[in-house]
Structure formats: structure tokens, C-alpha cells
Amino acid sequence: MASVIRLLVLGVFRKHGGTTHGYAVHRQLAEWKVETWTSVKVGSIYHALKQLTKEGKLRAIATEESPEGPGRTIYELTENGEAEFFVLLEQALSSFDLEQLGAGVAFMEELRLERVVELLKGSLKRARKNRELLDGLAPTVANRSDPPHTKDLLELWSGHLSATASWTTDLIRRLEVGEYQFRDENPPN
Amino acid sequence: MASVIRLLVLGVFRKHGGTTHGYAVHRQLAEWKVETWTSVKVGSIYHALKQLTKEGKLRAIATEESPEGPGRTIYELTENGEAEFFVLLEQALSSFDLEQLGAGVAFMEELRLERVVELLKGSLKRARKNRELLDGLAPTVANRSDPPHTKDLLELWSGHLSATASWTTDLIRRLEVGEYQFRDENPPN
DNA sequence: TCAACGCTATTCAACATTGACTACCTCGGT
DNA sequence: ACCGAGGTAGTCAATGTTGAATAGCGTTGA
Numbered sequence: 001m002a003s004v005i006r007l008l009v010l011g012v013f014r015k016h017g018g019t020t021h022g023y024a025v026h027r028q029l030a031e032w033k034v035e036t037w038t039s040v041k042v043g044s045i046y047h048a049l050k051q052l053t054k055e056g057k058l059r060a061i062a063t064e065e066s067p068e069g070p071g072r073t074i075y076e077l078t079e080n081g082e083a084e085f086f087v088l089l090e091q092a093l094s095s096f097d098l099e100q101l102g103a104g105v106a107f108m109e110e111l112r113l114e115r116v117v118e119l120l121k122g123s124l125k126r127a128r129k130n131r132e133l134l135d136g137l138a139p140t141v142a143n144r145s146d147p148p149h150t151k152d153l154l155e156l157w158s159g160h161l162s163a164t165a166s167w168t169t170d171l172i173r174r175l176e177v178g179e180y181q182f183r184d185e186n187p188p189n
Numbered sequence: 190m191a192s193v194i195r196l197l198v199l200g201v202f203r204k205h206g207g208t209t210h211g212y213a214v215h216r217q218l219a220e221w222k223v224e225t226w227t228s229v230k231v232g233s234i235y236h237a238l239k240q241l242t243k244e245g246k247l248r249a250i251a252t253e254e255s256p257e258g259p260g261r262t263i264y265e266l267t268e269n270g271e272a273e274f275f276v277l278l279e280q281a282l283s284s285f286d287l288e289q290l291g292a293g294v295a296f297m298e299e300l301r302l303e304r305v306v307e308l309l310k311g312s313l314k315r316a317r318k319n320r321e322l323l324d325g326l327a328p329t330v331a332n333r334s335d336p337p338h339t340k341d342l343l344e345l346w347s348g349h350l351s352a353t354a355s356w357t358t359d360l361i362r363r364l365e366v367g368e369y370q371f372r373d374e375n376p377p378n
Numbered sequence: 379t380c381a382a383c384g385c386t387a388t389t390c391a392a393c394a395t396t397g398a399c400t401a402c403c404t405c406g407g408t
Numbered sequence: 409a410c411c412g413a414g415g416t417a418g419t420c421a422a423t424g425t426t427g428a429a430t431a432g433c434g435t436t437g438a
Contacts, residue, residue, distance in 0.1 A: 005394090023417050033330065036323060037342040043396055046418065051393080072417060102345060106337030134225060141222065145369045148295030153226040156291060156356050163352040167345050180334045194424090212387050232426055235388065240423080261387060 003088050004099045005040050009048045010085040011107045013077040021072040022046050038099045049075055057081035093119035096127035096164050113182040117175050124168045131161040192277050193288045194229050198237045199274040200296045202266040210261035211235050227288045238264055246270035282308035285316035285353050302371045306364050313357045320350040
């Protein structure tokens with residue numbers, strides 16, 4: 001699932017009014033400390049730009065000679081790209097993969113609050129189901145002390161899913177008590 | 190870090206006496222339920238075999254016409270490959286990445302018990318340090334309720350590291366009370 | 379008997395990722 | 409005046425990943 005970088009790139013384009021260049025994306029992601037909660041690398045940004053362009057989700061509109069340093073290629077978000085953004089966003093918020101889920105949360109206010117809660121509850125359900133699956137597998141594998149220690153490994157993942165689930169639960173609670181301001185809400189007075 | 194698949198492949202070779210073919214590796218990994226605790230895919234096995242061969246860590250010794258189905262290429266583990274296995278194994282047991290750590294644990298009895306405990310303690314220390322780093326970053330980022338919600342995302346990772354750390358702590362405890370049988374130990378009587 | 383399915387065993391092309399490299403500019407210090 | 413560090417902006421080749429495709433063989437049930 002390589003869609004994290006694509007979601008991030010498209011999200012930055014929206015935040016920047018639909019028009020930017022690679023380095024600005026880079027700076028924005030750095031400002032957001034994205035390296036701490038994903039494994040995206042700088043090089044991938046430019047690849048994503050090219051790939052998204054090839055797919056008609058971005059359009060290269062100019063090569064600006066920047067005052068400082070080399071010229072930059074300016075891209076523009078297309079309608080197709082907008083659509084892709086929302087597809088990826090919904091996917092991300094439905095996932096229980098750390099990076100995916102994180103990237104989704106970063107842009108969650110682009111959806112309606114109710115929709116976000118709905119998707120997160122789906123993610124939670126899936127995480128729990130997966131956890132039960134792992135726990136259910138445990139009796140079918142060999143002893144904990146026998147290599148390759150599948151039982152131990154299943155527990156490692158189970159614990160990880162558990163941690164994700166409680167974080168998500170907490171986030172849903174905060175969303176439901178209105179701790180986050182969404183565009184379509186009235187501010188509390 | 191793509192080394193998980195390489196460690197797994199080399200590990201299967203050792204378990205199979207240093208000589209096997211791709212499909213056997215595939216079956217072994219399936220038997221170990223590796224898909225549940227890593228994201229390795231079948232296709233990657235064959236790539237790893239070729240790459241390791243190019244690097245002199247495996248040697249293609251024959252193309253056997255198998256009784257059922259197509260012919261299989263038999264590979265043999267070289268001395269170079271043995272060395273690589275131990276490098277990757279130590280790396281994996283020092284990591285706090287889920288897949289990496291898991292793959293390391295799967296083959297941990299190839300090292301001495303004391304060494305495994307030492308490496309796991311290192312991993313634990315690194316995980317804790319990383320967690321502190323994330324927690325230390327929290328005050329420097331914007332409000333939890335401001336996009337991209339970096340604070341929330343840092344907490345997600347912090348929780349994840351926490352879960353990994355307690356699993357590792359538990360494993361170390363079990364290792365230290367002798368719940369796992371290592372080759373160089375005397376069986377308890 | 380024979381079609382459909384699933385197992386055996388691998389290849390391949392398309393796509394993604396990475397890190398190193400290029401190259402240009404500014405600014406502060408010596 | 410010149411050097412080095414660091415910011416700006418991106419390319420590229422090597423490497424890795426994925427899913428689909430290929431293709432032969434055995435089994436089973438209609």
C-alpha cells in the first residue's frame with residue numbers, strides 16, 4: 001500500500017490552493033514532522049508528482065525560474081486529482097495501518113465529522129476483527145517455545161492492534177464531544 | 190528496510206540444511222503463518238533468491254525436473270550467505286520495527302541466549318529513547334485540534350512503541366527464566 | 379471421460395522506493 | 409576575495425515490490 005505518499009502530496013496541494021511544486025511539498029511535510037510518524041522519504045515526493053501527472057491527477061503548468069536556486073516545476077491539482085484525494089482519504093481512515101491511519105487523520109477535516117466517525121468506527125471494527133483472527137490462530141500453532149515462535153509473534157501483533165484500537169477509540173470520543181472544529185459545524189458558544 | 194524477506198529466506202535455507210528451492214521456501218513461510226505477522230509476498234521470495242545469488246550469498250546449483258509440475262531451481266547457501274544471515278539476524282533483534290523484530294525472534298535460537306537478551310535489551314532501550322523523543326516533540330507542535338494533528342499522531346506512535354516495549358520486556362523475562370531451549374544450554378531436569 | 383479446480387513452480391512487467399548526486403544561490407566568517 | 413555551510417530544487421540508477429500470467433500435472437465428481 002504505497003498510497004500514503006500520494007495522499008500526503010494531494011493533501012498538500014489542497015492546503016496550498018491546488019498549485020505548488022515539489023520542494024514546497026517537501027517543506028510542508030517537514031514542517032508537519034511527517035518523518036516521525038511515517039517512513040516517507042524526500043525522493044518519493046517527486047516520483048509521486050510524476051506518477052500522479054501521468055495519471056492525470058496533476059498537471060504540470062510551468063517551470064518557474066526561482067529567485068534562489070534551480071527552477072521549479074509547478075503542478076496543478078486536477079478534478080481527477082481531487083477525486084483521488086477523497087478516495088485515498090476514505091481508504092486511509094478505514095485502515096488500521098499506522099501510517100495510513102495517521103495520514104488520514106491529518107486531513108480528516110476535509111470530510112464531514114459524521115463521516116469521519118463512521119470511517120474510524122469501521123477501522124476499529126476491522127482492527128478488532130483482525131485481532132480476534134490472530135488470537136483465534138494461536139491455538140492452532142505450535143508451542144510458544146518452539147521456533148519460529150509464531151505464538152509470540154501473534155501476540156506482538158495482537159498487542160499492536162490493541163494499542164491502535166485504544167487510540168482510535170479515544171480519538172472517536174474526542175471527535176464526538178466536539179474537540180475538533182470541522183468546517184460544517186457551528187462553533188460552540 | 191527490505192531485509193526481512195532476506196533474513197527469512199536465508200533462515201529457511203539454514204533450517205533446510207543449506208539447500209532448497211523457491212517454492213519450498215514459500216511453503217515453509219506459509220506453514221509459519223508469516224503472512225500474519227509480516228507483509229512479505231510470494232513474488233519477493235524469487236527476487237530475493239536472485240539478488241542474493243548475484244551477491245554471492247546463494248549459489249544456483251541445479252534445475253531439477255520435479256515429479257509434479259515445473260522444474261525448480263535449487264540454490265545452496267554459501268559461506269558469504271551464512272555471514273549475511275547473522276548480520277541480518279543481529280540487526281533484526283536490535284530493531285523495534287514489528288516485522289524486523291519478529292523475523293529476528295523467529296530465528297533467535299541460532300544465537301546464544303545471552304547474546305539474544307543483550308540485543309533485545311538494546312532494542313528496548315532504543316524503543317524507549319525513540320518514545321521519549323516523540324514525547325519530547327509534543328510540546329513543540331501545534332494544538333491537538335489543529336490539522337495535521339501532529340500531537341495525536343505522535344501519541345499513536347508513542348502507544349505503538351509502548352506496546353512493542355512491553356512485549357519485548359516480557360520476552361526478555363521469559364528468556365531469562367529459561368522458558369526457551371537454546372542449543373548450547375543443558376536441558377533442565 | 380473430461381472439465382474444472384487446485385497445487386506446483388516460476389517469470390515478468392509495471393510500479394515504487396531509496397540514496398546519492400548535481401547544481402545553483404546566499405550568507406557569514408577570515 | 410574566497411571558502412564552506414546550508415538552503416533550494418530536482419534527477420537518476422539501482423534496487424525492491426506486487427499482482428498477474430504461464431503452464432504442467434493430479435484429483436474428483438457429474
